[in-house]
Amino acid sequence: MTDLTDVPKTPADLGVAPEPPMRLLGEDGELLAGAADAGITAELTRGLYRDMVLARQFDQDAFNLQRQGELGLWLSCRGQEAAQVGSIRAVRASDHVFPSYREHAAALCRGLEPAELLTQWRGTAHGGWDPSGYRFHLYSLVLSTQLLHATGYALGVAADRRREPGVDEIVLCYFGDGAASQGDANEALNWAAVTGAPLVFFCQNNQWAISTPSAAQSRTPLHVRAAGFGLTATVVDGNDVLAVHAATAAAAARVRAGGPPEFIEAITYRMAGHSTSDDPTRYRDAEEVRRWEERDPVTRVRRLLDARGWAGEEFHTALKEEATALSEATRAACRALAPPPLEDTFRHTLVEETAALRAERERYTAWRESFA
Amino acid sequence: MSTTAEVPAGELTLGAALNAGLRQAMADDESVILVGEDIGALGGVFRVTDGLRAEFGDHRVIDSLLAESGIVGTAIGLALRGYRPVCEIQFDGFVYPAFDQIVSQLAKLRARSGGRLRIPVTIRIPCGGGIGAVEHHSESNEAYFCHTAGLRVVACASPADAHWMIQQAIACDDPVIFYEPKRRYWDKAPVEPGPVPADAPALDQARIARAGADVTVIAYGPAVRVALDAATVAESEGRSLEVIDLRSLSPLDFGTLTASVRKTGRVVVVHEAPTFCGLGAEIAAEITERCFHLLEAPVQRVGGWNTPYPPARTEEHYLPDLDRVLDAVDGTYQY
Numbered sequence: 075m076t077d078l079t080d081v082p083k084t085p086a087d088l089g090v091a092p093e094p095p096m097r098l099l100g101e102d103g104e105l106l107a108g109a110a111d112a113g114i115t116a117e118l119t120r121g122l123y124r125d126m127v128l129a130r131q132f133d134q135d136a137f138n139l140q141r142q143g144e145l146g147l148w149l150s151c152r153g154q155e156a157a158q159v160g161s162i163r164a165v166r167a168s169d170h171v172f173p174s175y176r177e178h179a180a181a182l183c184r185g186l187e188p189a190e191l192l193t194q195w196r197g198t199a200h201g202g203w204d205p206s207g208y209r210f211h212l213y214s215l216v217l218s219t220q221l222l223h224a225t226g227y228a229l230g231v232a233a234d235r236r237r238e239p240g241v242d243e244i245v246l247c248y249f250g251d252g253a254a255s256q257g258d259a260n261e262a263l264n265w266a267a268v269t270g271a272p273l274v275f276f277c278q279n280n281q282w283a284i285s286t287p288s289a290a291q292s293r294t295p296l297h298v299r300a301a302g303f304g305l306t307a308t309v310v311d312g313n314d315v316l317a318v319h320a321a322t323a324a325a326a327a328r329v330r331a332g333g334p335p336e337f338i339e340a341i342t343y344r345m346a347g348h349s350t351s352d353d354p355t356r357y358r359d360a361e362e363v364r365r366w367e368e369r370d371p372v373t374r375v376r377r378l379l380d381a382r383g384w385a386g387e388e389f390h391t392a393l394k395e396e397a398t399a400l401s402e403a404t405r406a407a408c409r410a411l412a413p414p415p416l417e418d419t420f421r422h423t424l425v426e427e428t429a430a431l432r433a434e435r436e437r438y439t440a441w442r443e444s445f446a
Numbered sequence: 447m448s449t450t451a452e453v454p455a456g457e458l459t460l461g462a463a464l465n466a467g468l469r470q471a472m473a474d475d476e477s478v479i480l481v482g483e484d485i486g487a488l489g490g491v492f493r494v495t496d497g498l499r500a501e502f503g504d505h506r507v508i509d510s511l512l513a514e515s516g517i518v519g520t521a522i523g524l525a526l527r528g529y530r531p532v533c534e535i536q537f538d539g540f541v542y543p544a545f546d547q548i549v550s551q552l553a554k555l556r557a558r559s560g561g562r563l564r565i566p567v568t569i570r571i572p573c574g575g576g577i578g579a580v581e582h583h584s585e586s587n588e589a590y591f592c593h594t595a596g597l598r599v600v601a602c603a604s605p606a607d608a609h610w611m612i613q614q615a616i617a618c619d620d621p622v623i624f625y626e627p628k629r630r631y632w633d634k635a636p637v638e639p640g641p642v643p644a645d646a647p648a649l650d651q652a653r654i655a656r657a658g659a660d661v662t663v664i665a666y667g668p669a670v671r672v673a674l675d676a677a678t679v680a681e682s683e684g685r686s687l688e689v690i691d692l693r694s695l696s697p698l699d700f701g702t703l704t705a706s707v708r709k710t711g712r713v714v715v716v717h718e719a720p721t722f723c724g725l726g727a728e729i730a731a732e733i734t735e736r737c738f739h740l741l742e743a744p745v746q747r748v749g750g751w752n753t754p755y756p757p758a759r760t761e762e763h764y765l766p767d768l769d770r771v772l773d774a775v776d777g778t779y780q781y
Contacts, residue, residue, distance in 0.1 A: 201560060226521060233524075
């Protein structure tokens with residue numbers, strides 16, 4: 075019989091010690107070894123910085139709109155801008171993306187309009203955008219369901235490749251550390267590994283699943299677990315946009331070339347609560363938040379831009395104006411979002427409205443019109 | 447040896463008719479892909495996919511991992527990519543791990559997308575009891591799925607109809623839960639394999655399996671045979687039962703049902719699932735609302751008891767049989 079005291083206590087005891095996260099940008103904004111090889115340029119850095127600044131502005135506006143009663147709920151992505159911008163900017167517009175529900179920065183990079191991102195939280199739709207047009211699937215609120223959708227979609231891409239060798243799209247799938255505990259996540263990681271689906275799983279480990287810390291969710295680091303499924307796994311500093319971009323670009327290139335699916339664990343931090351209904355002060359201390367604020371992904375890049383002289387005053391002024399314009403557009407678009415007629419729901423339940431649905435819609439319409 | 451080869455020409459078992467229907471759908475449309483546990487080399491535990499891998503290859507007849515949520519979840523992704531996946535769930539009682547993917551994802555994506563997405567996934571589920579199986583192998587879980595908007599739920603009952611319905615389900619742009627009555631897999635009847643004829647009933651239409659004048663007996667899936675047998679016996683006792691094979695459980699074809707009630711004024715609903723919150727309750731309520739003034743008696747329900755499905759040696763006392771149906775028919779004359 076196994077003596078429970080002999081059970082390994084740490085990942086190292088299990089022989090699955092975590093890798094140190096890949097980094098290209100120091101916490102003071104200095105470029106680290108490997109940055110030159112990773113093709114880091116002033117132009118790339120300025121572009122990533124711009125996307126992060128705009129995402130933060132949008133996120134702040136949405137948060138404020140919730141506090142003003144304009145949105146029912148908001149799930150802030152503050153602190154995760156580098157993980158999202160760095161990864162989405164490393165894949166092509168033709169690649170299909172499956173988000174979780176906090177990927178606002180990634181969504182903005184895909185070209186989604188602020189109003190489209192706010193509909194779900196204002197309560198005017200359960201989706202809000204054309205997932206096929208943007209190649210950006212609807213948000214998934216049930217944890218980890220989208221990992222299976224992404225896997226299936228990638229299997230479809232692989233099937234297309236067999237018929238048309240020119241097809242070289244890949245799939246990028248976001249999820250969080252909490253979602254990794256779900257059965258669907260584990261089915262998907264295994265399924266993708268076994269079938270060799272052209273897919274990059276991107277886990278934003280933001281340290282907290284509402285109030286449950288990562289350490290209480292998993293005995294092994296997530297990238298180590300993914301490697302156990304047979305996935306090529308990378309761990310990256312998720313607050314280092316340059317490293318995230320480089321790691322994702324490399325993984326995407328390998329997958330695009332026909333390599334097996336990849337798994338990236340980005341170590342980052344959710345600066346706000348899980349949602350605007352959450353009170354993170356009940357479960358985490360101010361000192362922890364302060365330590366992560368020092369590693370803020372936006373200011374880190376700003377330090378690099380300033381130190382290298384890669385962005386002058388003109389750039390920052392123009393960016394500030396762009397952020398202000400986005401802010402005004404976001405607030406106006408939010409207030410303009412009106413509820414759609416309930417009739418639409420009857421029409422969209424099935425591809426063609428059945429007699430039963432039509433009868434219910436007509437009953438509802440007659441009832442409503444009886445008050446006119 | 448394939449299942450088709452084992453039966454006389456022109457007469458197929460329900461299982462073989464489904465097999466021929468799947469073959470037809472795959473030949474008609476390259477985007478049709480079959481996914482399920484052991485459906486390839488083995489041909490499925492009921493051999494419904496027998497021979498299809500040899501004919502269409504392992505890229506179109508895919509042995510899935512043993513993960514039901516994965517089967518449905520990846521099928522959703524395949525459908526988003528433009529494929530028409532046909533999933534096989536090995537047994538009715540194994541569908542529950544996929545419940546979230548079916549009711550929260552598959553059923554809702556079209557509405558969530560404001561009508562922009564089509565998710566043409568068919569989920570085949572062998573259903574019901576009567577084959578002496580162990581636990582979780584004899585369930586009738588249709589009510590769970592009928593309660594969820596965004597899904598079509600159908601049940602085949604006869605070989606020819608099964609052959610057409612599986613093709614209609616696969617061609618349908620909505621998600622379809624497709625129930626196959628496992629104790630009828632070996633029932634034989636004439637089938638003309640081929641595309642769905644123009645005069646076949648649509649996927650959401652009920653079918654009058656036997657015309658009658660005195661009592662309407664509504665059944666679906668495995669219970670249709672029971673209802674037809676009851677009608678034969680009732681005829682010898684001087685009562686004419688009209689047997690309706692519902693085919694579509696969601697939506698329900700109340701046009702056909704109320705037309706029959708208008709003739710008979712008496713209704714018995716038969717299914718294997720427990721009657722409590724079962725499909726019979728919905729049918730009884732709707733018929734009462736629509737035909738109250740035509741009814742000679744309350745709508746009677748005959749179903750499984752409100753217990754877990756019992757051990758195999760007792761299932762004959764659980765499943766609605768001919769005597770219980772005839773007793774309910776008698777009941778409609780007690781008012």
